[in-house]
Amino acid sequence: MSAQSAQPDGAAGEVAAPYGTGPATGAGTSKPRKVRIHHLRELKDRGEPWPMLTAYDMYTAELFDEAGIPVLLVGDSAANNVFGYDTSLPVTVDELLPLVRSVTRAAKRALVVADLPFGSYQLSPEQALATSVRFMKEGRAHAVKLEGGHRFAPHVEALTSAGIPVMGHIGFTPQSEHNLGGYRVQGRGEAAEKLLADALALQEAGAFAVVMEMVPAEAAKRVTHELKIPTVGIGAGPDCDAQVLVWQDMAGLRRGKAPRFVKRYADVAGVLQSAATAFAEDVRRGEFPAPEHAFH
Numbered sequence: 001m002s003a004q005s006a007q008p009d010g011a012a013g014e015v016a017a018p019y020g021t022g023p024a025t026g027a028g029t030s031k032p033r034k035v036r037i038h039h040l041r042e043l044k045d046r047g048e049p050w051p052m053l054t055a056y057d058m059y060t061a062e063l064f065d066e067a068g069i070p071v072l073l074v075g076d077s078a079a080n081n082v083f084g085y086d087t088s089l090p091v092t093v094d095e096l097l098p099l100v101r102s103v104t105r106a107a108k109r110a111l112v113v114a115d116l117p118f119g120s121y122q123l124s125p126e127q128a129l130a131t132s133v134r135f136m137k138e139g140r141a142h143a144v145k146l147e148g149g150h151r152f153a154p155h156v157e158a159l160t161s162a163g164i165p166v167m168g169h170i171g172f173t174p175q176s177e178h179n180l181g182g183y184r185v186q187g188r189g190e191a192a193e194k195l196l197a198d199a200l201a202l203q204e205a206g207a208f209a210v211v212m213e214m215v216p217a218e219a220a221k222r223v224t225h226e227l228k229i230p231t232v233g234i235g236a237g238p239d240c241d242a243q244v245l246v247w248q249d250m251a252g253l254r255r256g257k258a259p260r261f262v263k264r265y266a267d268v269a270g271v272l273q274s275a276a277t278a279f280a281e282d283v284r285r286g287e288f289p290a291p292e293h294a295f296h
């Protein structure tokens, strides 16, 4: 994954083309080439793994976009990582919509996926469509994501028929944590067959990709092999077509014990903590503001 990380801007000011789908936007124009769902399928066919990160605001969206992350997910995990709820269940469409809007405003190339929150799509395909239309229209999302397997095939079909690209999500689905008995690996043993059947049903219904969360690497490998559409793993081993992490886990903003599937690439918590501490000390010592920070 790291081997193919893209440099956003070449010396010529041209946007690099990490998705390898023909020439980048011609020299002379600075309009970035947008990631499309067929690019992701092409990466799968070429065996090139691609990264996905969550983003919930403008600055992170801009930075991750420039870092060459082709897909940004405005996760319902904003519940935990923005709003401070203890599970992802309480977050609402009205809370998530402004986050989606700020991410789509800031990302120039990335495909932005809006995660449908608990209760906003399960009732019926009609409800799923009404909610997704809000994320597309008001949030300017490019796609939506929902949790669940074959039982949600009608929902996925309703959305794709309406022109809305859908990403599925199977394995451990946090919105069902009370039903699944907590944060537990799914798809062990017999359940591997159900995982595959769910993935195939989502593909058949028109999903353009499927997230697999906390499933055995062997099961994820098999599903990835059987599907034509890309699989996106989180705690699903190295053989998925793509890998996703929550950005505060990836960058070390969230403290405390991280799930096993997390790799921490920075200590953002430490950086912010020491910046705030240094600022506080400066103010208390009367060293900020200095003459150059004041107007006369």
Ligand SMILES: Nc1nc(=O)c2c([nH]1)NC[C@@H]1CN(c3ccc(C(=O)N[C@@H](CCC(=O)O)C(=O)O)cc3)CN21
Pocket: 076, 077, 080, 081, 088, 174, 183, 184, 185, 246, 248, 249, 254, 258, 259, 260, 261
């Ligand atoms: N910051 C953050 N990262 C996530 O990956 C994430 C969220 N929030 N919020 C929504 C869901 C919840 N997820 C979670 C949360 C916790 C574990 C966890 O504690 N896993 C442990 C126990 C696994 C086990 O017992 O089998 C682990 O070590 O992986 C896993 C997934 C994934 N999502």
Ligand SMILES: CC(C)C(=O)C(=O)O
Pocket: 054, 073, 074, 075, 076, 077, 078, 115, 169, 211, 234, 244, 245, 246
């Ligand atoms: C972890 C990813 C896949 C997610 O659904 C979220 O962040 O809400």
Ligand SMILES: [Mg+2]
Pocket: 075, 076, 077, 115
């Ligand atoms: Mg989610």
